[in-house]
Amino acid sequence: MGIGHSISARVKWLMMPFSRHFCRPKKLHQRGILGMNKRNHSYIGRYNDRSKYPLVDDKLKTKFIAQRAGATVPELIGVIRSQVHVPEIHQMVSDWGGFVIKPAQGSGGKGILVITHHKDGRYFKASGAELNQQDVERHITNTLAGLFSLGGKNDVAVVENLIEFNDNFVDFSYEGVPDIRVIVFQGYPIMAMMRCSTASSDGKANLHQGAVGVGLDIATGKAVRAVQHNQPISHHPDTRRALNTLVIPDWQQLLLLAASAWEMTGLGYIGADMVLDKTKGPMVLELNARPGLAIQTANGCGLLPRLQKVEALKAQGAAHATAEERVAWCLQAFAT
Amino acid sequence: MINRLPFYLFVAALVVIGLALSLYRHSVYGVPWLPGESRAQWEVEARIAFDATGDPVKASMAAPNSQQGFILINESTSSQGYGVALQENEGKRSAQWAIRSAEGKQLIYYKARFLVDPDAEYTIYPPRIPTPHVFEELRQTAAQALLSEAFKQSAGNLTLTREIIRQLNDPKNQNAALLLNSINREDAIVSLLSMRKIPARIVASLKLEDGRRRQVIRPMVQVWDANKLRWQLFNPISGAEGKPSNLLIWSHDYHSLLDVVGGRQSAISFSMIAQDISPQQATREKIEAEDLLNFSIHSLPVEEQAMFKTIMLIPVGALLVVFLRIIVGLKTSGTFMPVLIAVAFVQTQLLTGIIGFLLIVGTGLMIRSYLSRLNLLLVARISAVIIAVILIISVFTVIAYRIGLLEGLSITFFPMIILSWTIERMSILWEEEGAKEVFIQGGGSLLTAILVYLAMTSELVRHLTFNFVGLQLMILALILMLGNYTGYRLSELRRFKPLADR
C-alpha cells in the first residue's frame, strides 16, 4: 500500500497548484460556457459571411447602413480622409459642443478621443485634461496613418457628435459613456451587458482594461451581476454606486434596435454596441463581427445553451419574420 | 449543416498514405526509425562553378579516396555536355571534365558517397624525402633560429611539428612573426619541416556537418610518422593532433584542388548530408533511380537536399504553433513569427539567439519610443525601425567581434523585417495596453520560439522529418484535425474558473 499511496499523494500534490488556478473542462461544459475555439469554428466561421465583414469593420459604412435601415446613430459631423484636411477639424467642430474622433476601422476602444467641450482652440476631455489644437491634429494624423486600425492600414478619421448619456446612468460610469453590448444571433438578442468605464480603464469601456461589466437580464434590462477583472463586485470602484440597482430604460426598444442589426448586415453572430442618448434614445454605436467572450463572465452564465436554443428553433423551421417577433420570443426564452 | 464525411475521409487518407510511405521507406530502404548513434553514410557534393569564355574547357578537380574512418563507396558526376574521366596515379585521384566549347555560366557537380567505418582499409604511399626549402636571406635566418629552438625541445617528427606550431602561435616570437608575414601558417610549417628533411604536406579537408551547404575546404598539415609509417594530421591553427572523426580529407594536395582552363572566376563549394541507410542497403539504393515511389527529395543534388533538411522542419514548427494557440491558448505577437525566430535560433545557437533577440527587441523598443514622439507617418516609421534594427545588429556584431565573442557574430541571421514589425507591434501594444501585455505576448512568442527550436534541433525530429516524407502528410492531417477542435483552451480553464466555481 505504501508505494501506491505515496504516488497518488504525490500526484495530488503536483496537481494542486493546477487545480487552484484551472478548472475542469467538464465543469465549463456543464455551465454552457462558449470557448474561443468553438466561437471561431462553430459560430463566427459558420454564420458570418466573410464578404460582409467590411460592413461592420468600417464604422462609417456601419453608420450608413444603420441609417438606411432607419436606426438612430450618433450624428456624423464630418470625415477627415487625408492629411491636407487635418487642420479643417477646428472649423468643422466649431458649431458643436462636444465631439468624438475615432478611426473608422478601429476596435477595442483604440484611438477614440472624446472631447466634452471646447473653447477658443482649447479642447477638454471628460477627465478635465486639456488639449491644444496641435494635440488634436496629431491624433488625427496618427489615425490616418493607421496607428489604431486593424493591421495598421491607412484609415480615415470619423468625427461624430458627443452622446449625452441618459441621466439614469449617472454614477454607474466614471468619465466615459457606458455602452450596452448585445450578442445578436441570427437576429435574436440572446445576451447583454453594460460596460461602465472606471478610473483604471481610463474612460474606455474595455473589460480587459479594467472596465466594469454588468450582466443584464434579457427580459427586463435589470442588472444580474457585475464583474471587474473577472471577479464579482457589488459597487462601482470609483463612484461607489451599487451596481445591482442598474435598470436600463427603453429596454425593449433597445433590444429591437439590436435585433434589427441582423437585417442590416446579414451577419449571423454579432455583438451590437448600443448607447442610450438623453434625448434621442437608443442608438447603434457600432457592430462587431468577432465579439468577445467576457459577456459570459458578466452574466455569470454561458452562451452555449442560448445559442443552441436558437439553433433548435431555426431547425424546427420556426420563422420569426420581424425583429418584434424575435425580441418577444427572447424576452420569454431567456428570462432569468 | 455541411457534411463532414469527405473531410474525415480526406484526413484518414492522408494518415494512411503517410504511414504507408513511411513503412515503405523503412522496410524497403532500410531507413531505421530512430537516428543511429553514428551516421552510417555521408554524401558529399562538390559544386564547381565558372564562367566559360567560349573556348574549349578543361576542368580538373582533385577527388577524394578511402581514408582513415571512411570508405569511398561510389561517386558520380553531373555536368551537361561534358566528357568525364576519373584518373588515379600514385594515390592521387582526380576527376576531369572537358568540352569543345562552352559559354556562360557553367555548373559541374561531383558527388561521392562514404561509408563510416573506423576500421576502414586504405593504402598509404610512403613519401619521398623532400628537398629543403630555402627562404630568402632574412627569413632564412629567422627560420633557422626558430627551427633550432624548436628542435631542442623535441624528440621526433611529431614533437618537432608540435613545437613549431606552438612557436608560430606565440605572439611574442619575433622569428615567427617575420615568417608569417610572407607566407601562410601551413606553408610555413611544411617548409620548416622540409629543412630537416621531414616529409609533410598540406591536405584539403572538409568538416562534415549534417545538412551544411556552401562549405569551403580548409587546409590541414600531415606529417610523416617514421615510426608508425603513417601520416599524422595536425591542425595548423590550433595545433590539435590526430584526425577528428568528422573530418574528411578531400585531397592530399591543397594547392591543386581545382584547375579550370578556358573558364574564369572558378569556384568550388561543398554540401554534405548524413544518411542512416544501413550498409546492406547501399547496393539496393542503386535501383532507386528507376523507382517511382522514391522519386523523392533524396534523389536531388546534395545541396538541395541539405536545404530541404531545414524546410522539412517548418511543418513541425507550424504544428507546435497551432497546438500552442488552439489547445493552450498562448498569446504570441504575430502568428508564425516565432517559427522564423526559431529558424534563426538554429543558426545562432539557443543562448546567443535569446540574448540577441532580447537585445534587438529591447533596444528597438527604446528607439521606437523616441520615434513615436516624432509623430511620423506609419510607413516611414516602420522603415525607420528597420534601419534602426540593421544598425543595432551591426553595432552588436562589431562589439561582439571586438570583445572576442565570436558567437555574437551570428546575430545577423535574424530576419530583420520580421523583427521590425514585431517591435512596431509591441510598441503599439505598450502604448495602448501597457507593459504587462507586452511581456505576456513577447514572453509567449519567445517561449514558442524556444519550444519550436527544441523540436527543430532534436536529433529524432530531424531524422524523422527528413527521412520519412510521409510524416509530413501525417502532420498535415493532425493540423487539419486541430483546426476542427472546438474544445476549451487551457488558458480558458483559468479565465472562466470563477464562472465554474459559482
Ligand SMILES: Nc1ncnc2c1ncn2[C@@H]1O[C@H](COP(=O)(O)OP(=O)(O)O)[C@@H](O)[C@H]1O
Ligand atoms: N459619439 C460618442 N460619444 C461619446 N462616447 C463615445 C462616442 N463614441 C464612442 N464613445 C466611447 O468610446 C467607446 C468605444 O467606442 P466604439 O465606437 O464602440 O469603438 P470600438 O470599436 O473601439 O469599441 C464607447 O464605449 C464609448 O464609451
Ligand SMILES: [Mg+2]
Ligand atoms: Mg465597441
